[in-house]
Amino acid sequence: MKRVLVAITIIAVAAVTAWGASPQDVARLGKDLNYAGAEKAASKDGLIPAWEGKDVPLPGWTVGKYRGDYWKYKNEKPLFTIDASNVDKYKDKLSPGQVQWVKQTKGYKMNVYPTHRNAGFPDWIEANIRKNAAGAAKLAKGGGALADGVLPGILFPFPKDGEEILWNFLERYKGVGVLFPRTTTAVSPRPGSTEWLDPSGPQHTFYPWGKKGSMHPSQVNNVLYCIDFGYDTPPALAGQRIFICDYTNPRDRESFFYFPGQRRVRRLPAYANDAPQIGFENQYPIDTAWIYMGKGDRYNWKIVGKKEMYVPYNSFGMYDFRKKLHDVLELKHLANESRRYELHRVWVVEATVKKGVRHTMPKRVFFFDEDTYLALVGDQYDARGGLWKVEENFPIPVWELGGTFADFPFVMYDLTTGRYVCDQSSIGTGKDVHYYAESNDPRFKADWFTAENLRSVSER
Numbered sequence: 001m002k003r004v005l006v007a008i009t010i011i012a013v014a015a016v017t018a019w020g021a022s023p024q025d026v027a028r029l030g031k032d033l034n035y036a037g038a039e040k041a042a043s044k045d046g047l048i049p050a051w052e053g054k055d056v057p058l059p060g061w062t063v064g065k066y067r068g069d070y071w072k073y074k075n076e077k078p079l080f081t082i083d084a085s086n087v088d089k090y091k092d093k094l095s096p097g098q099v100q101w102v103k104q105t106k107g108y109k110m111n112v113y114p115t116h117r118n119a120g121f122p123d124w125i126e127a128n129i130r131k132n133a134a135g136a137a138k139l140a141k142g143g144g145a146l147a148d149g150v151l152p153g154i155l156f157p158f159p160k161d162g163e164e165i166l167w168n169f170l171e172r173y174k175g176v177g178v179l180f181p182r183t184t185t186a187v188s189p190r191p192g193s194t195e196w197l198d199p200s201g202p203q204h205t206f207y208p209w210g211k212k213g214s215m216h217p218s219q220v221n222n223v224l225y226c227i228d229f230g231y232d233t234p235p236a237l238a239g240q241r242i243f244i245c246d247y248t249n250p251r252d253r254e255s256f257f258y259f260p261g262q263r264r265v266r267r268l269p270a271y272a273n274d275a276p277q278i279g280f281e282n283q284y285p286i287d288t289a290w291i292y293m294g295k296g297d298r299y300n301w302k303i304v305g306k307k308e309m310y311v312p313y314n315s316f317g318m319y320d321f322r323k324k325l326h327d328v329l330e331l332k333h334l335a336n337e338s339r340r341y342e343l344h345r346v347w348v349v350e351a352t353v354k355k356g357v358r359h360t361m362p363k364r365v366f367f368f369d370e371d372t373y374l375a376l377v378g379d380q381y382d383a384r385g386g387l388w389k390v391e392e393n394f395p396i397p398v399w400e401l402g403g404t405f406a407d408f409p410f411v412m413y414d415l416t417t418g419r420y421v422c423d424q425s426s427i428g429t430g431k432d433v434h435y436y437a438e439s440n441d442p443r444f445k446a447d448w449f450t451a452e453n454l455r456s457v458s459e460r
Contacts (some may be wrong), residue, residue, distance in 0.1 A: 002231040021158045026133045029157060029321065035121055035129045037157030038345070038370040047115065047343055048308065051371065054120030056405030063400055064432055071397075078111040082310070082341075093310050093343065095367060097379035097390025101413050107344045108333050112310055119372045119395075121153070122402030125173060128153030128214050139163060144297030146171075146248040148216055151209040154373060157235055162301030162349040166366075168373035169292070170224060173404050175437045176210040178446040179203075183229075184431040186329050187283050188419045196281060198325065199237045200429070203229035206444045208345030212437065222249040224295070225451040230258075230458070237279050241458045244271070246294060253294070256451045258458040265455045273298055274360040284421050288412055291375040291391045292366065298359055299351035306345055309367060311376040313342040314395035318409040318425060325428030334422065339394070345370045346377075361388065369395070371403045389414050398435050408433060 029035055040051040065176040068074060082090050087102045094102075102108055121129070128150040137149035137156055143163055149155045152173040156164035180203040187197040190323070204228050208220035217223075223245060229240030231244035239260030246253050255271040257278070258264070272294060277284040287294045314319075317338035328335045353362040363381040368374065372395065380389040401411040409425040426433050440450060 016169055021133050021135060023134075025158060026130060029130055029133060033157075034371060035126045035157065035178055036119075036154055036371050036373060037133075037159075041346075043308065046337050048345060049115055050115060051117040052371070053118070055116075055118035055397035055399065057399045061399065063434060066316075066322060066432070067319055067396060067399075071314070071316055073114070073116060073314070074316075076112055076113050080112055082110040082112060083194065086225065087298045090310065090407075095309070095365070095377050095379050095390065097387055097413075097415065098310075098377065098392075100311075100387055100415055101390050104415070105333055105413075105418070107336075109336040110310065110341050111336060111339065111362075112271075112341045112343070113314075115344060116314060117344070117371055118397060118403075119369075120403040121173065122212075122404075123404070124212060124214075125153045125404075129157055131214070133157045133343040137167075139167065140250070143300075144295055145250045145410065146217060148218075150214050150216065150348055152207075159180065159303065159347070162303045162351070163296065165303065165347055165349050165368055165373060166292070166296050166301055169368060169375050170295070171209075172212060172372070172374060172407075173401065174205070174207055174398070174406050175401050175435045176207055176439055177436045177441070178205045178406075178408070179434040179436070179443075180424075180426060180429075180436075181424060181431040183424060184325060184428060185231075185277075185280070185284075185421075185423045186325070186425075187280050187421050188329075188331065190281075191418060194331070196326075197283075198329075199231040199279065200233050201231040203227070203399065203424075206446075206449070208446060217248045221446065222247045222251065223446065224248050226446070228443065228449065231279075239458065240279070241454065242268075243451075243454050245449050248295075250297075256449075256454050258454050260458070263459060265451045265458075267451070277329045280421070282411075283414070283419060284423075288378075288380070288389070288391065289410070289423065290407065291378040291393050291410055292364075296351070298353055298357045299364070300354055302350045302352070304348040304350050304365075306370065309346045309377070310341045311344050311346060311367065311369065312339060312392050312394045313344060313369075313376070314396060315409075316396055318394035318427070319396060319433070320431050321429050323427055329422055333413070333420065335388040339392075344376075347373075369405075374405060374407045375409075386413055401435055401437055406435065 020174045042050040057070040131150045138147040184200040226245040231237040241258045255268040365379045367377040378391040382388040391412045393407040
């Protein structure tokens with residue numbers, strides 16, 4: 001392990017010193033670098049191919065149809081499979097958390113497929129990225145907030161520190177909003193039990209800066225995103241609903257929760273960071289959603305380097321809304337055939353809690369895709385320095401948004417108890433996730449996310 005970390009660190013130093021946002025480097029975007037700042041060229045051994053540009057569907061796809069049927073590589077077969085019998089052979093291209101989970105979980109496999117670097121952006125977003133690379137994007141002094149930038153688009157295609165990579169991830173483009181007609185937040189049974197926690201209900205997320213064009217965070221009151229989710233099953237949670245808004249500036253998160261038993265809306269000022277999500281037996285800290293949720297102001301963020309790694313990618317099986325929930329969410333892990341892994345280059349970023357700050361996960365290591373800055377894998381460590389949890393995201397191209405990638409379904413495996421959480425998935429719902437490039441729906445407006453409106457739309 002020490003040899004691997006040393007090698008990664010050497011790569012990091014080279015990357016940072018070579019990639020300054022000089023006019024010469026900015027000019028490379030769209031030429032030998034893609035608009036994420038990643039080398040278009042293939043790896044020397046050819047196992048990671050050259051960047052192929054924006055993905056497009058096969059003829060006949062329209063919004064609402066299962067996406068996996070219209071992907072041009074849908075008939076590919078795995079190159080090989082990683083399981084407990086051979087995981088040590090591949091451990092240099094996995095995270096420590098992935099290795100441990102494979103070793104300890106009976107029947108768990110990682111099917112590795114040919115790599116496709118098929119993530120891109122619409123032309124107008126590429127223009128925004130070029131402005132950011134030239135100096136439009138800035139972090140606030142002292143960290144923890146974004147001072148400025150041109151959105152939508154990657155803020156820091158030439159990242160100099162881990163916090164810049166985090167903000168590339170936080171500001172990932174998903175249009176103006178994403179609607180789940182239904183989604184399930186599932187927690188696997190306690191050891192010795194077969195009883196799941198799997199409440200479900202509608203959800204949508206609003207990104208006011210995501211519409212076509214160019215804007216600065218201040219033009220949308222520094223809103224990062226707003227989330228509306230609630231549950232209509234099971235009866236114990238039915239009627240509960242929450243609005244959450246995060247901000248790019250130092251403003252604290254706003255959270256409003258509707259409790260149906262009290263018929264009241266309450267503000268939850270501390271519903272952030274490692275606070276457990278309500279109703280899930282302390283299995284789901286709120287900042288573990290999407291692998292990381294929140295501004296990151298409790299951590300110091302350090303680039304460790306880059307490495308080649310087997311990561312979830314083009315994982316259409318995790319979006320198959322036609323399947324039954326527990327055909328994919330099996331008792332001990334997600335179904336092997338629903339997950340797809342490819343070899344990609346990733347940024348390795350280590351987050352350590354700042355001095356004087358408390359967090360149940362004082363160290364976390366994230367693996368961000370070089371072509372999208374999506375967080376694909378995350379290892380979480382406990383207060384004693386031991387591996388605690390490992391998370392994976394399952395990205396796919398979103399054709400209605402011009403070929404960019406999105407990453408809603410995710411899983412978090414607890415290495416100590418063997419339980420897991422899977423959230424933001426449409427599996428078992430019968431309807432696909434809907435991404436909106438533009439919309440006049442009142443749910444995609446800032447005034448939807450007020451305490452007064454939460455009470456209005458929740459009371460029955």
